[in-house]
Amino acid sequence: MSERRKTGAERRRPGADLEPGSEPADPLARLAVKKTWKMYVGGAFVRSESGRYLVTADGVDNYPWASRKDGRDAVTAAQAAQKGWAGKTAYNRGQILYRLGEVMEGRRAELALSLERAGESQPEREVDAAIDRAISFAGWSDKYQSLFASSNPVAGPHFGFSVTDPMGVVVIAAPDRPALLGLVGSICPVIVSGNVAVVVVSEVDPITPLILAECLATSDLPGGVVNLLTGKRAEVLPHLAKHMGVRALDLWDLTGDDAVKLEVAAADNVKRVTRRSLELEAWYDETRGGSPGNIERFLETKTVWHPMGA
Amino acid sequence: MTIKLVEPKATAAGDRRRGERRLEFAHAWDYAPAPEAVDHVKILPRYELFIDGKWQAPEKGRYFDTLSPSTEQKLSEVAEASAEDVDRAVRAARHAYDRVWSRMKPLERGKYIFRIARIIQERSRELCIVESLDGGKPIKESRDFDVPTAAAHFFYYAGWADKLGYAFGGRPVSALGVAGQIIPWNFPLLMAAWKIAPALACGNTVVLKPAETTPLSAMFLAEIIQEAELPDGVVNIVTGAGATGAALVAHPDVNKVAFTGSTDVGKRIQKALAGTGKKLTLELGGKAANIVFADAPLDQAVDGIVNGIFFNQGHVCCAGSRLLLEESVHDLVIRKLRDRMATLRVGDPLDKNTDIGAINSRMQLEKIKELCAAGEAEGAERWSPPCELPAKGFFFAPTVFTGVAQSHRIAREEIFGPVLSVLTFRTEAEAVEKANNTFYGLSAGVWSNKGARLFKMATQLEAGVVWGNTYNKFDPSSPFGGYKESGFGREGGRQGLAAYLHVD
Amino acid sequence: MHPIASGGGPAERGTLPPPGPTPPIDRIAVEERAAALGKRSIKKATKVAGLKLAISMMDLTTLEGADSPGKVRALCQKARTPEPGDESIPSCAAVCVYPTLVPVAKKALEGSRVRVASVATAFPSGLSPLSVKLEDTRRAVELGADEIDMVIDRGAFLSGQYQRVADEIAQVKEACGEAHLKVILETGEIGSYDNVRRASDLAMHAGTDFIKTSTGKIQPAATPPVTLVMLEAIRDFYYATGRRIGMKPAGGIRTAKQALHYLVLVKETLGDAWLTPDLFRLGASTLLNDVLMQLKKEASGAYQGPDYFSKD
Numbered sequence A: 001m002s003e004r005r006k007t008g009a010e011r012r013r014p015g016a017d018l019e020p021g022s023e024p025a026d027p028l029a030r031l032a033v034k035k036t037w038k039m040y041v042g043g044a045f046v047r048s049e050s051g052r053y054l055v056t057a058d059g060v061d062n063y064p065w066a067s068r069k070d071g072r073d074a075v076t077a078a079q080a081a082q083k084g085w086a087g088k089t090a091y092n093r094g095q096i097l098y099r100l101g102e103v104m105e106g107r108r109a110e111l112a113l114s115l116e117r118a119g120e121s122q123p124e125r126e127v128d129a130a131i132d133r134a135i136s137f138a139g140w141s142d143k144y145q146s147l148f149a150s151s152n153p154v155a156g157p158h159f160g161f162s163v164t165d166p167m168g169v170v171v172i173a174a175p176d177r178p179a180l181l182g183l184v185g186s187i188c189p190v191i192v193s194g195n196v197a198v199v200v201v202s203e204v205d206p207i208t209p210l211i212l213a214e215c216l217a218t219s220d221l222p223g224g225v226v227n228l229l230t231g232k233r234a235e236v237l238p239h240l241a242k243h244m245g246v247r248a249l250d251l252w253d254l255t256g257d258d259a260v261k262l263e264v265a266a267a268d269n270v271k272r273v274t275r276r277s278l279e280l281e282a283w284y285d286e287t288r289g290g291s292p293g294n295i296e297r298f299l300e301t302k303t304v305w306h307p308m309g310a
Numbered sequence B: 001m002t003i004k005l006v007e008p009k010a011t012a013a014g015d016r017r018r019g020e021r022r023l024e025f026a027h028a029w030d031y032a033p034a035p036e037a038v039d040h041v042k043i044l045p046r047y048e049l050f051i052d053g054k055w056q057a058p059e060k061g062r063y064f065d066t067l068s069p070s071t072e073q074k075l076s077e078v079a080e081a082s083a084e085d086v087d088r089a090v091r092a093a094r095h096a097y098d099r100v101w102s103r104m105k106p107l108e109r110g111k112y113i114f115r116i117a118r119i120i121q122e123r124s125r126e127l128c129i130v131e132s133l134d135g136g137k138p139i140k141e142s143r144d145f146d147v148p149t150a151a152a153h154f155f156y157y158a159g160w161a162d163k164l165g166y167a168f169g170g171r172p173v174s175a176l177g178v179a180g181q182i183i184p185w186n187f188p189l190l191m192a193a194w195k196i197a198p199a200l201a202c203g204n205t206v207v208l209k210p211a212e213t214t215p216l217s218a219m220f221l222a223e224i225i226q227e228a229e230l231p232d233g234v235v236n237i238v239t240g241a242g243a244t245g246a247a248l249v250a251h252p253d254v255n256k257v258a259f260t261g262s263t264d265v266g267k268r269i270q271k272a273l274a275g276t277g278k279k280l281t282l283e284l285g286g287k288a289a290n291i292v293f294a295d296a297p298l299d300q301a302v303d304g305i306v307n308g309i310f311f312n313q314g315h316v317c318c319a320g321s322r323l324l325l326e327e328s329v330h331d332l333v334i335r336k337l338r339d340r341m342a343t344l345r346v347g348d349p350l351d352k353n354t355d356i357g358a359i360n361s362r363m364q365l366e367k368i369k370e371l372c373a374a375g376e377a378e379g380a381e382r383w384s385p386p387c388e389l390p391a392k393g394f395f396f397a398p399t400v401f402t403g404v405a406q407s408h409r410i411a412r413e414e415i416f417g418p419v420l421s422v423l424t425f426r427t428e429a430e431a432v433e434k435a436n437n438t439f440y441g442l443s444a445g446v447w448s449n450k451g452a453r454l455f456k457m458a459t460q461l462e463a464g465v466v467w468g469n470t471y472n473k474f475d476p477s478s479p480f481g482g483y484k485e486s487g488f489g490r491e492g493g494r495q496g497l498a499a500y501l502h503v504d
Numbered sequence C: 001m002h003p004i005a006s007g008g009g010p011a012e013r014g015t016l017p018p019p020g021p022t023p024p025i026d027r028i029a030v031e032e033r034a035a036a037l038g039k040r041s042i043k044k045a046t047k048v049a050g051l052k053l054a055i056s057m058m059d060l061t062t063l064e065g066a067d068s069p070g071k072v073r074a075l076c077q078k079a080r081t082p083e084p085g086d087e088s089i090p091s092c093a094a095v096c097v098y099p100t101l102v103p104v105a106k107k108a109l110e111g112s113r114v115r116v117a118s119v120a121t122a123f124p125s126g127l128s129p130l131s132v133k134l135e136d137t138r139r140a141v142e143l144g145a146d147e148i149d150m151v152i153d154r155g156a157f158l159s160g161q162y163q164r165v166a167d168e169i170a171q172v173k174e175a176c177g178e179a180h181l182k183v184i185l186e187t188g189e190i191g192s193y194d195n196v197r198r199a200s201d202l203a204m205h206a207g208t209d210f211i212k213t214s215t216g217k218i219q220p221a222a223t224p225p226v227t228l229v230m231l232e233a234i235r236d237f238y239y240a241t242g243r244r245i246g247m248k249p250a251g252g253i254r255t256a257k258q259a260l261h262y263l264v265l266v267k268e269t270l271g272d273a274w275l276t277p278d279l280f281r282l283g284a285s286t287l288l289n290d291v292l293m294q295l296k297k298e299a300s301g302a303y304q305g306p307d308y309f310s311k312d
Helices: A008-012 A068-087 A090-106 A108-117 A123-140 A144-148 A181-191 A207-217 A233-241 A256-269 A280-284 B083-101 B106-122 B124-135 B139-158 B188-201 B216-227 B242-250 B263-272 B298-314 B327-341 B362-377 B428-436 B451-460 B494-500 C027-037 C044-056 C069-080 C099-108 C130-142 C154-158 C162-176 C193-205 C224-241 C256-269 C287-300
Strands: A039-041 A044-046 A053-055 A062-064 A150-152 A158-166 A169-173 A196-200 A226-229 A248-252 A272-276 A299-307 B049-051 B054-056 B063-067 B074-079 B173-175 B178-182 B205-209 B235-237 B256-260 B279-283 B289-292 B322-326 B381-383 B399-402 B419-425 B443-447 B465-468 B501-503 C058-061 C094-097 C115-120 C147-151 C180-184 C210-212 C246-248 C282-284
Touching: A039 A068, A039 A207, A068 A158, A068 A169, A068 A196, A068 A226, A068 A233, A090 A108, A090 A123, A090 A181, A090 A207, A108 A123, A108 A207, A123 A181, A123 A280, A144 A158, A169 A181, A169 A233, A181 A196, A181 A207, A181 A248, A181 A280, A196 A233, A207 A226, A233 A248, A233 A256, A248 A256, A256 A272, A256 B263, A299 B451, A299 C027, B049 B083, B049 B216, B074 B216, B083 B178, B083 B205, B083 B235, B083 B242, B106 B124, B106 B139, B106 B188, B106 B216, B124 B139, B124 B188, B124 B216, B139 B188, B178 B188, B178 B242, B188 B205, B188 B216, B188 B256, B188 B494, B205 B242, B216 B235, B242 B256, B242 B263, B256 B263, B256 B494, B263 B279, B289 B298, B289 B428, B298 B327, B298 B419, B298 B443, B298 C027, B322 B327, B322 B428, B327 B399, B327 B419, B362 B381, B362 B399, B362 B419, B419 B428, B428 B451, B443 B451, B451 B465, B494 B501, C027 C224, C027 C256, C044 C058, C044 C256, C044 C287, C058 C069, C058 C287, C069 C094, C069 C099, C094 C099, C094 C147, C099 C115, C099 C130, C115 C130, C130 C147, C130 C162, C147 C162, C154 C162, C154 C193, C162 C180, C162 C193, C193 C210, C193 C224, C210 C224, C224 C246, C224 C256, C256 C282, C256 C287, C282 C287
Parallel strands: A169 A196, A169 A248, A196 A226, A248 A272, A299 B465, B178 B205, B178 B256, B205 B235, B256 B279, B289 B322, B289 B443, B322 B419, B399 B419, B443 B465, C058 C094, C058 C282, C094 C115, C115 C147, C147 C180, C180 C210, C210 C246
Antiparallel strands: A039 A044, A039 A226, A053 A062, A150 A158, A158 A299, B049 B054, B049 B235, B063 B074, B173 B501, B381 B399
């Protein structure tokens, strides 16, 4: 069912040769407990319903290979969570995102190690930026409204104002790199306003996102608000793009015909589609990667009128 | 102490039985015809394409008739723009963008737009007549709503031209380039204003395609644009039908597409633009719930219901086409509604007392009839006040369906005509559930005397516009647009600028 | 049953027959609707018919401290024959005067169909003891008044003593005997459309024949939206009881255009049955000449000047 599997213990054992059979195992050594990586859906850690899995590039870890049905389950979980999440106060959502930053800080080393293993040259820098990004968007939770809402000076005896609403389920195709900063930087602006997200994470580094999932799971974030799928974007996204319960697509770094097909499929229920790329360094730029424009893209504007005069 | 009712006197003789109690709205003092004088309006026998500031004949030499839907008489013929003509228009727009409009000082740009607003006000009389002749809407609506609101829209966005740097919290903005804009037939001039005014204010140039059944007011707008001395090519107007629109959408040098119309066509445009990176805004259909609670100011709610569904013959994307009544006041409201509907005057759009004019086209009339037949077949109860429709022209009596279920076609599909579907609810939660149970999300109305309830309902309704104790109100300063399949992007207000700018 | 707040003594506590909870009125929407009806285009034959109808519904009014027999006689002459020599112009519905001038009016109007209306109940404030108000009413009727225009005690109404207001109306109605009763709400003093509606319901349930907006002594007096609210109250009362109550806007109606606006309100709210002097009146002192001028203009095609119409 899968390519040959190597254990983490093999790799971590000092002096171990990765070639099998080259050195006998030390019968007295402690065997490390290896983690079974799981996707994060509806607040639970799950394997793919298909039972399939993939192996990381370094051949060390297995991780779930999400199917079309996993995508569907994630959307269902997100839909179930949406009302409750959007119904929380902005202050509360801000505290939960701040808590995410706290939890990430506590697992800073683990996140950095994971990035390093995936080949990032400055893993600490990326982790720090990702934590700071979460903290920054936590602070936006009760402020973006003042920027995007308006009182409308209509020419008549009516009081008019426009406020923002979250859209609902947003599907994010996260950038391959920076796997963590790009993930945090795309999730936070989407969910801070009350949206819920189904995220197909980096194909280059799926493990760091799954560590982030553990941070999300311990941040008081209600289950289903963020759902992380690992696997192959090209396989899952077409189904998510035409899912009638999804309201928006946030597509990072996608090019070519497949991306066009996603846009075409999205039109079936008039999804809001954002396709964009940021160069690696721009993710670190607070005015770009951290712009409140990233929140605004996933908001609806609702205008309310009421007569003045009793 | 209890007051006893005094027995009625001869002059105030009571009808003893409830069934006999009804009001007559017949002919005790009938209004004589009050037609608007039209002799001072000059409609040319033929209109060419407005490209690069000049009237230009279409390459293929093809023209189509535009009819008055109230008489079925030909009013004029207008050019049918081919893909080549559209290309010519886009090139003119690009040229004007590169050479003039993008280089102009923003305040100067604004001053041109102010000028357009002023000339529309000045020529409002003829504009409203043309609008009613060509589109069939009552003159009182084109006079009191369409034309003044169009002028107001230009006036509003004119003022934004030199303030764009402040509009997005200091984030840098820039114009997009050439905007291709396709507008519908229900508010021809007003939709042209909604599209052109913000586009120009943001520094873009425009190619506009009016709807094929209502091109005339756009021809008058072209004259106004000439009169305002707008630089050539900044606004180009190409008339035609679907193929012309498709050519505009597909043109590679168009940077932005704005469309108002049906959800079906909107989806096709979204698909056509997939992968092009062109900015798109869509203002599509609706099936709005107008929700009336028992504690509402009911007489005013009835006015709002009538305005909600019969304004502009119901050819309104945000029409309150689903009336949700709290069950306890269902019969009372229906009685009031019927009395009110009995006073509605259907007929000549140019008569100043006409409340409901002509249906815009034969095709639309057929669609309305088809859906009403479906409503009857599905078992809803159909009612219209006694009303004589003119022998000529496309007319449809105001119609109410009661006993409508959420699953009926007339409760789900946009009829785009003077047809109201009435449903009931028992609780606030049920009202919200029913209101939101549609793939549309353009607008909603809520009628209640309880402020706390209004705020809660406004929060829960999935609709881009929520009218509390009012309906069908519009203002240039007020963002308008839909949730879900009613489209995306907003028109009006600061938010409406985003459709025509790159914002970093 | 509708609970009635009571500020009076225990004897005055009680309940009215069901006026039901007073429906709320939205100010902006009702003003919009009234204004929209003001935009009906009334031209030519419709205008002529409407203006004549308006004359036939007019309560020609003089309520000045300086009113004298001579003044009242002149007014009565005008009411009988608003435009001498033009048979097509109807007489007015009534002449409205203070009680002491009722006999003068009665005599001057003998043999005509013009009725005599008298204000009563301590007009215009309504702030006298009930016994005085009842006596005022009885005397006016004895002196020959066909119709009594009473005022409600706004102080009592605004302080929530609805039962007391209702009782007074009922007792005045009884004191009227055969005379018709019009109850003046003085809408300019009661503060809101909600209160206009409440007072209308109260008066109708207490037995009045007409509800009337104003004394003419307080601004604002009659307005189209106030009238619309009252017409809607009349409509609901009709459906609830089968009784047709009359309506009289009064005060501030000076032009033919305004008069036509009120007729449009009636036509499109209550319909054909109310387009009669039996159920609709216009209370006015200076309106008639403008209506006559407009009629003359329609007939002759020339705009008219005030010197060609008698000022009475």
